[in-house]
Amino acid sequence: MKSTTILSAGALVGLTLPAFAETEITWWHGMGGQLGEVVNQIASDFNASQDDYTITPVFKGTYEETLTATIAAFRAGEQPNIVQVFDAGAATVIAAPGAVLPVEDLLKANDVPFDIEDYISGVRYFYADSDGKMIGMPFNSSSPIMYYNTEALEEAGVTPPKTWEEFESVTAPALKEAGYIPMTQSHMPWIFTENFFSRHNLPFASDNNGFDSVNVTINMDAPEIKEHFASFKSWVDDGLFGFYGAAWDDNAKPFEQGDVAMWLGSSGSFGGLAQKADFDFSATYLPYWEKITTEPKQTFIGGAANFAMSGHSDEENKATAEFFRYLTSPEVQYMWHKETGYVPITTAAYELAKEDGHYDRFPAAEVGIQQLSLPAGENTRGYRMGFYVQIRDVMNREYTRLLTGETSVDDAFAAIKKEADALLARFAQTQS
Template identity: 40%
Template sequence: MFTKTLTVSVGLAAMLAASPAALAATQIQWWHAMGGENGAKLEDIAKGFNQSQSDYEIVPVYKGSYDETLTSAIAAFRANEQPAIVQVYEVGTGTMMAAKGAVYPVYQLMKDEGEIWDQSKFIAPVVGYYSDTDGNVLSLPFNSSTPIMYYNKSVFEKAGLDPEVAPKTWAEVESFSRQIMESGAAPCGFTSAWISWIQTENFNALHNLPYSTEANGFGGLDAEFTFNNAATATHWANLKKWSDEGLFAYGGPGGGDNAAPKFYAQECAIYMNSSAGRAGVINNAKGFDVGFAPLPYYDDVVDKPMNSIIGGATLWTLQGRPAEEYAGVAKFFTYLQKPEVQADWHQFSGYLPITDAAYQLGVDQGYYEKNPGSDVGIKQMTGVEPNENSKGIRFGNYVQVRGIIDEEFAAMLGGSKTAQEALDSAISRGNDQLRDFQSANQ
């Protein structure tokens, strides 16, 4: 009897000694769209939070691309099987805001759960983009980026250009590209990913031009596109001319999957893409040094460019989960805002540090001094106070609109439309998408 009692006691003691997280932690699902190395780092971040306390366990679940993750979350919510947290890219912000009853705004969540919430610590473009009309931040910034210019220093030097000086204006991009090609240093001057995000959306922001009415969509669902302005038409026409001359190599629709290989193979000397691609660019640039610089601008349109606009994604909290999960979500969001967590994520991934404290920590650590060019995107976004034209764009059905922009750009490159005709068609078709979204959400 004694032996039996001892065995039971030992078993009970073992159970009591087991990890509290394994026995009692409230599990919280986090659906995300990050694969590869960034996905592995994301899981490390969740693991760090889980090990910092024993009441909650964040469970990251990879759901595919941004499009697939958003589609999955919408379908899950309709089936009442939604996660507590979902990562949504910036062009899905309008869709999330219009999902009445589905979203638990982060500012309200943190207040309800008694967690400290000070949105003034976020960098200004981040706060502006993800806020409602009253200035309240709706989702937690996590992986924010902005487009920058990468260039091949070795090719510059072969062409007789100063490898430490990048082109600042589009006129210089053209002249540098001609010198590179004529010298035989490379067969192409420049390429670009994301014609929509970089050469249209950011182009208008940098040149202080309205992308649409209603404060670029922030002011209401009845916005109408206006990016068929003279400056954008001139720029698209130049891209067509430069493409015909071989100075510019089109990278393809969407994210421009063919752009990066052209840069890595040293076919094109200049490459425009997300600042978050920094680590990948460095790792794939075999046999040459990479330079980093802000996006170019037309100095006959503006004397000084405005800030570039945001890309990347935020974390949205969905309604309909048990109350105890929201307490854990709030604590996790507090953890994610820690300077050391944000600085580590930023320095690993190339995404921007979303808080001033995370950036300052990097400065104090000597990170930017040791890694030249790693702060280009930060300075480009924060060097100028954002205004109505440069704080970003917010529309429903914008994923479809980006597809339309790609189609019209391709039509222009193919010679079936002028730049102005392609842009006019893009806003006409795009406005139809806006009206469809408006009708469905009013």
């Protein structure tokens, strides 16, 4: 209600005082529901905070739809000033040098102070080029974490598992005994593949996870990941793990309804979950395999970043830079973190949240950022692969077929490796 009042007030000002020229910029994003409301709030707060610029946020559907709309708009010369691009689409955008203005250059050219060291370590380089220059401004940064229904675990007499070994031998059987489906997860490529490699510090792809070259191949023939999915399959078969397909909500809903005791979701799900769940829940780190590593590392940052599109006037770019300055300020970051559960991207914002006692009230809200601040390894920086949206679709297809018994572990991974490498080679060809 408040945001509409401010928006219409802004429109009125624009109508009645044409001489008072504001620079208008647009921001396309993929944040629906409660997240979209917070995005609108940030935009209207920015508009109210100064008189020189007006930003209009536009919801363009899912992440995939937002990227597609942006590409179509760019080809027609109608691109927005800022666009939110998700982790899997980052390679497509970063590989197109003429399409985006690197955020680091944009900020420096417009006298907005920028120091990559101000950002928390986990988010610094995911959206950077191979030289470490930040291209996209991390926005809704999240990591996969494990939520659990406190009551359910107490009832079964177990604590949240730290390792998959513990889950398999202790936690899951006890929860099954207590009448719960022990666990579900909402995103197999993100949680069980990309972050599997990161958490165990295994190389996900050749050429420094794809950062150093477009001629990259994916390591989907690694024995560790195959073994993980063989275990996953046996858990599903034994009733130790629930599987409801590739859709995010289908796997989240049984947890929200209290049928499932633990759920692997996004740290950004915290805000929505707090509204929906009528039971006490908390969260902890993503489990790891002790047989693979005894020193688990940080996870990849998920979510999305804001990219400044090229082809706009200097005044509009200045407005974009000013908006980024506002967006990365500790107060706005803290508000975004508090309302949604996405991690604050700067150390200053994290400190502010601590000082304010946010984590004393909601310990689960800190899990995402803590997990992103765990020790880094040589393979935890991120990954950079083109046509990655299609690669994720291939993974989801083969994983689902594996879990429904239509294919075997070896065949599934051979198919993913073959198709993903073909897509990567094809993307490399488009870049030559």
